[in-house]
Amino acid sequence: MRKAFISPSKYVQGEDELLNLGYFVKTFGESALLIAHAEDVKRVKSKREETEKRFGIKFIESNFGGECSRDEIKRLEEVALKNNCDCTIGLGGGKAIDTAKCVAKGHALIICPTIAATDAPTSHSAVLYTPEGAFDDYAYFSQNPSVVLVDTTVIAKAPTRFLVSGMGDALSTYFEARATRRSFSNVNAGLPCGFREGLCGGAKGTNTAFALAKLCYETLLSDGLKAKHSCDVDQVTPALENIIEANSLLSGLGFESGGLAAAHAIHDGLTILEGTHKYFHGEKVAFGTLVQLVLENAPTEEIEEVLSFCLSVGLPVCLKDIGVDSLSDEELNAVAAKACIPEESIHSMPFPVTSSDVAAAIKTADVIGKAYKMKFERTSHE
Ligand SMILES: [Zn+2]
Incomplete structure (x- = not known):
């Protein structure tokens, strides 16, 4: 291979x-x-x-x-x-x-x-x-x-929202690399056509890229909130350094050599909604990650871990959080259809994905996110 x-x-x-x-x-x-x-x-x-x-x-x-x-x-x-x-x-x-x-x-x-x-x-x-x-x-x-x-x-010294948005982009890296690995899809390594028949310029991800993607996720969980606090007061701390490395290096190498899958394709679909335009790339990718987890029926504990992380640092967990207050069926179907165009990375998921699957996952992720947010807000006020 x-x-x-x-x-x-x-x-x-x-x-x-x-x-x-x-x-x-x-x-x-x-x-x-x-x-x-x-x-x-x-x-x-x-x-x-x-x-x-x-x-x-x-x-x-x-x-x-x-x-x-x-x-x-x-x-x-x-x-x-x-x-x-x-x-x-x-x-x-x-x-x-x-x-x-x-x-x-x-x-x-x-x-x-x-x-x-x-x-x-x-x-x-x-x-x-x-x-x-x-x-x-x-x-x-x-x-x-x-x-x-x-x-x-x-x-x-830059506004904290940029750092948090970078964490949203980095959040998807592990889950998209994992899906790409499970499906044996090609990664974006910019290679010429191979000399052997059937190579077509493609290559699979390495264990190296997958390990970096995993470390990226672990770093977000361990240092994300601490780094946000440091950035709020413009200070460089070890936690902030770790998150800068996760957002820039680990996520960069992890996505490029590990592969993208549903989260980024769903992000691309969401961009057709006017309301999302004032939100950053990483903020929309965070919600896209949640949708991917629903789409692949990830374990409840994993979904809850991602939700807790997002809520702790202030990343979106539902459509309202990315500027979508209402969504008609036509709009939802258009978002899902855009996420599923043939050239999209969603086809690197380890199972066939249709636009109705994506529409169902978006609606469900929105409900799960909203419910978890209410629970989170209640407990943090107690
Ligand atoms: Zn991205």
Whole structure:
């Protein structure tokens, strides 16, 4: 059986780690194209100037427009060419990171997340949008980022909701990797077609990726609430460090080399509902995870463990928690149908899934979540 595991070349996280950014630029040359929102550039200004001076390198400003669109990528490629940049840096949230991946095209790339809201920093893929902000396409590159550099001091100071949302994205990792493993589905390892007949560029997940996915879930349970408290008061503690690692590295490697299944497909389905738009990716994925557990009839203890975790850190457990106050049968069926389109990861579940199965699981998960939330609120007031 062909198996594969992919990852960035280096992952470094620590307090004030951005002070070492110049060191990593230096490993590629003298200058780097810096792709970041103006407000993120401002947030890290003093560290940026200090590392530039200390390592004698130069950051080329890009005036990033904020959208990971084909036009913006083309413009940034020209800036990089004109200035002879030796590498690309993506600093900030999802869009700056994805744009940097598109500009670097699998070559020298340093990713510096300033929030721990998703597991995108380590992966070899990006999401393209139109200049107006609508979904365009997925893009895949020949290599993962060269360096992922995480400054925990910066992440501790970012709003807690980002960290909690990252925990929601990380929550699905183990359950989706487990489903992918049970079904022997391919993982997204970006491989060329194999020389043996039938390989078709696909590969199964490794024990390594599965172990990381499992550790990701265990870390959330042991340190999630403590990390949330640290982030509330902008402090770096061992628990916060563990959660930053879980949200960024464990979840990133776990999803990419372990596989996605129902939770993310249900997330994608939910995005057609207007009410969910003001909720973050990870918040919707948390509810998607609960739906997956209902869909696969997971043990009650496991569902309750996930519910308790979500409620303790403030992740959604029912439709109302993700902005859906009412849901008609037509809307529910449309969400379920979108989650089940042929290219969706839901087909990595270890049994055939129809859209009526998904609709039933969404409705049931909503009721279970609501009931458990009432019980949880009653006991926490006693
Ligand atoms: Zn995700």
